[in-house]
Every structure is written in structure tokens, then in C-alpha cells.
Amino acid sequence: QLIPQDLFAAIESLKKDLNAIILAHYYQESDIQDIADYIGDSLELSRKAANTNADVIVFAGVHFMAETAKILNPHKLVLLPDLEAGCSLADTCPPKEFAAFKAAHPGHIVISYINCSAEIKAMSDIICTSSNAVKLVQQIPESQPIIFAPDRNLGRYVMQETGRDLVLWQGACIVHENFSEKKIVQLKIQHPQAQVIAHPECEEPVLRHADFIGSTSALLNFVQQNSAQEFIVVTEPGIIHQMHKKAPDKELIPAPPISNCACNECPFMKLNTLEKLYLAMKNKSPEITLSEDIRVRALKPIQRMLEMSK
Ligand code: 13P
Numbered sequence: 001q002l003i004p005q006d007l008f009a010a011i012e013s014l015k016k017d018l019n020a021i022i023l024a025h026y027y028q029e030s031d032i033q034d035i036a037d038y039i040g041d042s043l044e045l046s047r048k049a050a051n052t053n054a055d056v057i058v059f060a061g062v063h064f065m066a067e068t069a070k071i072l073n074p075h076k077l078v079l080l081p082d083l084e085a086g087c088s089l090a091d092t093c094p095p096k097e098f099a100a101f102k103a104a105h106p107g108h109i110v111i112s113y114i115n116c117s118a119e120i121k122a123m124s125d126i127i128c129t130s131s132n133a134v135k136l137v138q139q140i141p142e143s144q145p146i147i148f149a150p151d152r153n154l155g156r157y158v159m160q161e162t163g164r165d166l167v168l169w170q171g172a173c174i175v176h177e178n179f180s181e182k183k184i185v186q187l188k189i190q191h192p193q194a195q196v197i198a199h200p201e202c203e204e205p206v207l208r209h210a211d212f213i214g215s216t217s218a219l220l221n222f223v224q225q226n227s228a229q230e231f232i233v234v235t236e237p238g239i240i241h242q243m244h245k246k247a248p249d250k251e252l253i254p255a256p257p258i259s260n261c262a263c264n265e266c267p268f269m270k271l272n273t274l275e276k277l278y279l280a281m282k283n284k285s286p287e288i289t290l291s292e293d294i295r296v297r298a299l300k301p302i303q304r305m306l307e308m309s310k
């Protein structure tokens with residue numbers, strides 16, 4: 001298909017024709033972030049999806065994020081530039097195995113990180129994100145046992161912050177488990193004034209070196225508000241684009257991966273391109289679809305999250 005020379009202008013024009021909103025996550029390539037109407041972390045993006053008046057939601061992120069937007073907006077067209085943009089963490093939690101895990105822990109409520117499929121959400125009581133997981137767990141009575149899925153690293157971090165004992169599903173993100181503790185320590189020696197900021201999906205030996213742990217938006221706010229001049233950023237490097245824009249005088253050092261032949265870009269997030277975003281809007285496809293039964297069951301724990309984290 002013909003790709004226009006000026007993709008920015010073509011996308012702007014389609015946006016008006018479709019009455020569309022473009023929502024983007026911080027891990028998207030810089031051009032996509034620049035054309036987006038709204039950029040945010042998972043909680044902010046789901047709040048925005050819950051409140052938009054647009055007819056079409058173009059989701060520049062990964063599948064579980066676009067799926068959450070569809071769960072909240074069954075009558076809107078929700079487009080994802082590349083349907084293959086999945087999530088390694090969501091993939092670690094297959095519904096059949098999770099149903100058996102749940103059955104093996106009767107009496108437990110299920111709190112699931114938003115990085116999971118609609119089927120897992122439908123089996124959950126409350127959804128959380130990296131920005132509200134601690135707060136939500138703190139609202140559950142101490143006597144109530146909890147299953148936390150699917151991210152073992154965020155789960156362990158929540159256990160540490162709340163002092164609660166959670167039954168953890170052993171899932172993890174390939175991107176955030178690929179940071180090298182050794183190389184972060186070496187960087188700290190080279191940059192003794194730098195603040196180490198990390199996403200809670202990282203493993204404990206890495207988080208141990210962090211001065212600040214938070215969601216992507218929380219990390220961005222920290223860089224803007226903290227008086228330090230240098231930051232070692234331990235999350236997907238797509239976030240550095242907004243950090244540069246919002247805090248142009250700060251030095252941002254991406255934390256290195258374990259192996260030199262790998263990088264810490266999320267291969268799923270990076271499947272979306274400006275061209276694919278244009279084509280998705282032009283063709284009104286690929287769109288997110290869901291069975292109504294799963295959608296209705298997955299909606300409840302998302303609404304509970306939105307109410308509990310007001
Ligand atoms: P945030 O909600 O912190 O943006 O995290 C999303 C994500 O997928 C991190 O890997």
C-alpha cells in the first residue's frame with residue numbers, strides 16, 4: 001500500500017476524519033510518542049481509555065493495553081498497529097494453568113497485574129498496575145490471603161513494601177530481567193552522583209541498587225523533580241525520549257543489559273511503527289475483538305482498580 005511522504009500530516013488528517021485518539025506508551029518509538037494525543041503509564045492509559053469521547057482508539061502499545069481499552073469501550077473501534085505486539089510477561093500466564101493454580105489455593109482473592117490477557121483478568125478480583133499495586137494490596141484486610149499474578153518481581157516488591165505474604169505466580173518480563181546488576185554497580189562507581197531509578201519488574205538484585213522504584217510515569221516525574229543531574233535508568237529505554245523532552249538539562253544513562261548482543265528494548269513494543277500506525281487508521285484494521293462473556297468478566301476487576309485507586 002502507498003505510504004505518504006508526510007506521515008505526520010497524513011495521520012493528523014485521519015485522526016480528524018475518524019474522530020480518533022492516539023494513546024501511546026512510553027516504550028513506543030519516539031515518532032509515535034510525538035504524534036500521540038496522550039502518553040502515559042498503564043494506569044493513566046486505562047483511565048484515559050475509560051474517559052475518552054473519541055469514536056476510535058488507536059492504541060500504540062502492546063496487546064494487553066489495547067485489550068483493556070476495548071474491555072472498557074465495547075462499542076468503540078480499538079486499533080493496534082501490529083496485532084503481534086504481545087508481552088512476554090502476559091505470555092507466562094496461560095489461562096488453563098492459571099485456573100488450576102487458583103483452584104489449588106481456595107479462599108484466596110486474585111490480584112492481577114494489568115500485563116495479562118483478558119482471560120486472566122476474567123479470573124481475577126482486582127487488576128493493578130505498577131503504580132498502584134502497593135496501595136491496592138494495602139486496602140485488602142490482613143486476614144485475606146492473596147494470589148498475585150503474573151509478575152513475580154513486582155509481587156516480591158509489593159511483599160517487601162506491604163509486609164504481606166502473597167502467593168506469587170512465577171511470571172516475569174524478558175526485558176526487565178535482562179539488566180545486569182554487575183554493570184549497574186560499575187556505572188554507579190563511574191557516576192557516584194547519579195540516582196539509580198528502576199521499574200519494579202526488575203529482579204531483586206537489581207532493585208537493591210535503586211534509589212527510586214516506580215512506574216514509567218513515576219520514573220519520569222522523579223527525573224523532573226529530583227535535584228540530581230545524572231540518572232541511571234533501569235527500564236526500557238523508550239522512556240528516555242520523554243525524559244529528555246521534560247528535563248533537557250539532565251544526563252540520562254540507560255542501564256546496560258546482561259549480554260552485549262542483547263539490548264533492553266521491548267521487542268513487542270517496537271513492532272509498532274509510524275507506517276503501521278498510519279495503515280491501521282487508513283484500513284481501520286487490525287482491530288481488537290473479544291468475546292462478550294470474557295469482556296464482561298474482565299471489566300469488573302478493572303473497574304474495581306479504577307475505583308480503588310481514585
Ligand atoms: P508501566 O505501567 O509502569 O508503564 O509499565 C508497563 C510495562 O509494560 C512495563 O514493562
Ligand code: SF4
Pocket residue numbers: 062086087088089090115173174175176201236266267268269
Ligand atoms: Fe511486556 Fe516487558 Fe514489554 Fe512491558 S517491557 S510490554 S512487561 S515484555
